[in-house]
Amino acid sequence: ALGHLLGxxxxxxxxxxxxxxxxxxxxGFEVQLESVKKLSALEGQxxxxxxxxxxxxxxxxxxHPALPQDLQPICTSQEAASIFQTLRTIxxxxxxxxxxxxxxxx
Numbered sequence: 001a002l003g004h005l006l007g008x009x010x011x012x013x014x015x016x017x018x019x020x021x022x023x024x025x026x027x028g029f030e031v032q033l034e035s036v037k038k039l040s041a042l043e044g045q046x047x048x049x050x051x052x053x054x055x056x057x058x059x060x061x062x063x064h065p066a067l068p069q070d071l072q073p074i075c076t077s078q079e080a081a082s083i084f085q086t087l088r089t090i091x092x093x094x095x096x097x098x099x100x101x102x103x104x105x106x
Contacts, residue, residue, distance in 0.1 A: 022098075023105045024090050027083060033103070035068035036091040039084060042066060059084055
């Protein structure tokens with residue numbers, strides 16, 4: 001039983017180390033799981049600005065200077081807001097365990 005436990009711990013450690021390179025593929029975009037996590041953090045920091053929202057159809061996070069580079073092309077899509085929403089859902093839905101088929105590189 002100890003051998004199985006040790007093997008599981010090593011497997012989990014390898015999985016944790018590889019989360020840096022887990023990719024999410026969605027609607028032709030390929031982004032890193034870490035970038036999607038940063039996206040959620042950036043959105044949490046921003047105050048919703050009614051002035052910005054009426055001026056632009058883009059999600060306000062697209063104007064954030066710290067937006068990860070692999071997420072920037074999504075801002076060129078007319079469906080950027082819904083794509084970001086779906087990516088967050090995928091990332092929160094056991095992506096690190098590779099349960100979701102959109103996740104690769106585990």
